[in-house]
Amino acid sequence: METSRTGACRVSINIGQAENAASAAYTFLLRNPSSDDVLSMLAVYRYENYIFDHMIIDMEERPYMKHRREGEVAYRQGKWTDVVKHFEAALKEYYIESERCQAQCDIGYTSTSSGLTQILVDGITDILQCQRDCEDTLSQQYGQTYSDYLTDHYLFLQAAYAKTEDYTQAIEAAITYLAFKPEDQRVQKFRNTYLKKFPKSDSEITPRKEAIRYVDSRKHIEYLLDEILGSNHERSKYRGQGGEGVISHNTEENHFIKTESRGLDDSDSFSRLESLQWFNVTRNLNNLLKTLRGDVTLTGESLKHDKRVVMDDIFTKEECEEVMRISQNGVKNAGYYDYFPTAVRPNFAKELFTGIDIMDCWNLVLQKQLKESDVDLLIKLSEKTRQLVIRWFNETRPIYHDYTQFTCREALEGKQTNRTSEDLSHPIHGDSCDFKPDEGVCSVKTAAYPWRTYSAVLYFNDNFEGGKFFFANADKSEQVSIVPKCGRMVAFPSDHLHGVKAITKGKRCAATVWFTASKIHSRHRPTWSGIIQ
Numbered sequence: 001m002e003t004s005r006t007g008a009c010r011v012s013i014n015i016g017q018a019e020n021a022a023s024a025a026y027t028f029l030l031r032n033p034s035s036d037d038v039l040s041m042l043a044v045y046r047y048e049n050y051i052f053d054h055m056i057i058d059m060e061e062r063p064y065m066k067h068r069r070e071g072e073v074a075y076r077q078g079k080w081t082d083v084v085k086h087f088e089a090a091l092k093e094y095y096i097e098s099e100r101c102q103a104q105c106d107i108g109y110t111s112t113s114s115g116l117t118q119i120l121v122d123g124i125t126d127i128l129q130c131q132r133d134c135e136d137t138l139s140q141q142y143g144q145t146y147s148d149y150l151t152d153h154y155l156f157l158q159a160a161y162a163k164t165e166d167y168t169q170a171i172e173a174a175i176t177y178l179a180f181k182p183e184d185q186r187v188q189k190f191r192n193t194y195l196k197k198f199p200k201s202d203s204e205i206t207p208r209k210e211a212i213r214y215v216d217s218r219k220h221i222e223y224l225l226d227e228i229l230g231s232n233h234e235r236s237k238y239r240g241q242g243g244e245g246v247i248s249h250n251t252e253e254n255h256f257i258k259t260e261s262r263g264l265d266d267s268d269s270f271s272r273l274e275s276l277q278w279f280n281v282t283r284n285l286n287n288l289l290k291t292l293r294g295d296v297t298l299t300g301e302s303l304k305h306d307k308r309v310v311m312d313d314i315f316t317k318e319e320c321e322e323v324m325r326i327s328q329n330g331v332k333n334a335g336y337y338d339y340f341p342t343a344v345r346p347n348f349a350k351e352l353f354t355g356i357d358i359m360d361c362w363n364l365v366l367q368k369q370l371k372e373s374d375v376d377l378l379i380k381l382s383e384k385t386r387q388l389v390i391r392w393f394n395e396t397r398p399i400y401h402d403y404t405q406f407t408c409r410e411a412l413e414g415k416q417t418n419r420t421s422e423d424l425s426h427p428i429h430g431d432s433c434d435f436k437p438d439e440g441v442c443s444v445k446t447a448a449y450p451w452r453t454y455s456a457v458l459y460f461n462d463n464f465e466g467g468k469f470f471f472a473n474a475d476k477s478e479q480v481s482i483v484p485k486c487g488r489m490v491a492f493p494s495d496h497l498h499g500v501k502a503i504t505k506g507k508r509c510a511a512t513v514w515f516t517a518s519k520i521h522s523r524h525r526p527t528w529s530g531i532i533q
Contacts, residue, residue, distance in 0.1 A: 018049035019056070026281075027059040040380040042285075043387055053281040064093035064138070068153070075156060075273065083160035091153050095210055098134055105130035125228050132221050151180040152273075154211075158190065159273055167194050171205050179207040179215055296392075297488075304471060304479045308492040309392050312485075315381055320460040320486035323381070326374050327408050327460075327509050329356060329364055350415040351425055351503055355407040358382070378406065378511075385456045385513050389491050393454065400522035402452055402514040409467065409500070410507040425500040428472045431455045431514060432494035440474040442495060449514070451521040452494035456513045459484035464506030472497040484508060 025042035029035060045051060061069065071086030105127045139149035146152075154177035161170035174191040178184065298310035356364075361378060364370040382404045390399050409425050429435050432452040433442035444450045457469060462485040469490055470481035474497065481501070482490055492498070494514065516522060 018045055019051055021045050022049075022051050022055070023057050023059050026056045026285075030058055031060075037380060040384045040387075041376070043383045053285060056281050056285075062093070062097060064090050064097050067093060071156060075160070078163075080160045080163040083156060084164070087153050087156050087160065091210075094138065094150060094153070095214065097138055098214070101134035101137060102131040105134070121228060125225070128221050128225050128228075132218070132225070135218070148181070150214075151177055154180075155187070155273060158187070162190075162194070167197065168205065170194060172208065175205060176207040176211045179211055298482070302480070305492075305496070307393070308471070308490070308496070310482055311388065311392075311489045311491070313487045314384065314388065314458070314489050315487050317486055319377065319381070322374070322377055323406065323460045323511070324509055326361070326370065326378070327354070327356065327406060329360075329369055350412055350419065350423070352410040352412055353407065354410075355405050357403065357405045378404070381458060381511065382513050385458060385489060385491075386515060388489070389454050389456055389515060392491060395517075397517050398519065399453065399515050399517055400519060402449070402516040402521060404511065404513045406509070406511045408507055408509040409503045411464070411466075411503045411505050416504050419502050419504055423502040425467060425502050425508075428476055428497055428499040430495050430497050435497060437474075437476055442474070442497060444495075449494075451516045451518045452514045453517045454491060454515040455494045455496075456489055456491040456515070458511040458513065459488045460486055460509045460511075461507075462486065464503055464508045466502045466504040467508040468501040470499055470501065472499055484510060 022042060022045040025038050025045060028038050029042065032038070046056075058065070058069075067086045067090035071083050071090055074080075074082035074086060135150065136145045139146045154173045158170050158173040158177065161167070161173060171191060171194050174187050174194075177187050178191065181187070295312045296309060297312045299308065300306045303310065358375065358378060361370055361375045365372055365375060382401065386399060386401060389395075428437070430442040430447075432447055432450055433444050434446040434448070435442045462483070468481040468483055471479040471492070473479055482488075
C-alpha cells in the first residue's frame with residue numbers, strides 16, 4: 001500500500017480517479033492508523049479534489065461490515081425497513097465469518113516442545129486462544145477494537161423493529177441482546193415495557209438460537225482454557241459469575257432478569273445508538289487525524305494570548321534534514337511580488353534570503369533537480385499543519401491553503417558588525433493587515449493579504465545564532481519570543497503582529513504556511529494539479 005500511495009494513488013488522481021486514491025489511502029489507514037505519511041496524503045487528496053466523506057469507502061470491507069455500514073447509514077436516515085434488512089444480513093454474514101475464523105485456527109500450528117503431551121497441550125491452547133480472539137479480530141477498525149460490535153447489532157434491530165411496530169421482533173432482539181449483556185438496565189426496561197403491551201407470555205419469546213450457540217461457544221472456550229491454564233489467563237467478557245463453564249437458557253431468571261428501571265427514560269436505549277455508529281467515515285477520519293503527532297509546548301498565558309500555540313515534534317529529524325537539502329534549491333526573493341507594493345519584505349542588506357514554494361518545486365521536478373518524493377514531503381508537512389491548525393483553533397468552517405513558502409535566512413559574512421537586538425531579519429508586521437507603527441494600528445483596508453485567517457511557521461534547524469520569532473505589541477515592543485528548533489510549529493491568527501530577530505551567524509530555515517477561510521482566495525494549493533492546470 002505504501003507503493004500504491006506514491007505510485008498508483010498518484011496515477012489515479014491524474015486520470016480523474018481521486019475518489020479511488022482517497023479510498024485506497026483510507027483502506028490502508030483503517031488497518032495501519034499510525035502511518036502519518038498516508039494520513040497526510042489522504043488529507044491532501046480530499047482537499048485538492050473536493051472529495052466528500054461519503055465518497056470514501058473501505059475497499060477491503062467484508063460483507064458483514066458492508067451490511068453493518070449500510071445499516072448505520074439507513075439508521076441515520078430513518079429508513080427503518082432498510083435498517084432491519086442490512087442488520088439482519090450483517091448478523092448472518094458475521095456468524096459465517098466467525099465460523100470461518102475459528103476453522104482457520106488449527107491450520108499451520110507448530111510446536112517447539114519435545115514431549116507428546118506438551119505438544120498436545122500447546123496445540124489445544126493455541127487453537128482455543130485463537131478461537132477466542134476471533135471476535136476481537138472481526139471487530140477492529142482504525143486500530144481499535146469495538147468491544148460490543150456483535151451485541152450492538154441487536155440494539156439497532158430492537159430500535160428498528162420498534163419503529164416499524166413489529167414488537168415481537170423488537171422484544172426478541174432485546175432479549176437476545178440481554179443474553180450477551182444481562183446487566184443492561186436500559187434494555188431490561190425496554191423489554192419489560194413492551195412485554196406489558198404484548199399479549200403473549202414471556203416464555204413464548206426467547207433469544208435467537210444462533211446467538212445462544214455463539215455465547216455458549218465463547219463460554220465453553222473459557223471453561224477449557226481454565227482447565228488447561230488455570231484461572232490466571234485473560235478471560236472473555238462472556239464468562240459468567242461463579243466459574244461455570246456454560247450458561248443455561250431454561251429458566252426465566254436467565255432469560256428475563258427482573259431488575260427495575262430506576263427512572264430511566266424510554267428514549268435512553270435508542271439515544272445510545274448515536275454513539276454506536278461504527279462505520280461513520282467522518283468520525284473515523286476525525287479519529288485518524290487526531291493521531292497526527294504534535295506535542296503542545298506553549299499556549300495561553302505563556303504566549304500572551306489564548307489563540308496562539310507552539311507545538312513540538314510535528315515532524316522528525318530526518319524530515320528536517322530532507323527539507324534542509326531541498327532548501328539548497330531556493331530561489332532568491334521567492335514569494336515576494338511587485339504587484340503587492342505594501343507587502344513587507346525581509347532585510348536583505350545583512351542577510352541572504354532565499355525561498356521556494358510548492359510551484360517552484362514542481363518546476364524543479366520538471367527540470368530534474370528535485371524528485372516527486374521531495375514535493376510529497378513538502379505537501380505532507382503543509383497539509384499536516386493545516387489539520388493541526390483546524391484542530392487547535394476548533395474550526396468548524398472550511399479552512400483552505402493560501403500559500404506555503406519554505407525560506408532560509410543566512411547571515412552574510414562581513415555584514416554583522418554592530419548589529420543589535422533592535423536589528424531585525426523581518427520587521428514587525430501582520431500577515432492579514434498593514435501595520436502602521438506611527439498610528440499603532442494594523443489596517444485591513446490597505447493590506448496585501450486581508451483574506452488570510454491563520455498563519456503557521458515551521459522550523460527545521462537550530463544551528464545558527466539569533467533568529468528568534470517574536471510576537472509584538474502595537475508600540476513595537478516585544479511580547480514574547482520563541483526559539484526555533486527542528487519539528488517546532490508556531491501557529492496564530494494572521495492579524496497578530498510578529499517579527500524575526502536578526503540572524504547573526506549561520507543559516508535559519510523555516511516554512512510559513514498561510515490559511516484562509518475564504519474559498520475564492522484558496523489560490524496556491526500545494527498540489528501537482530496546480531502546475532499542470
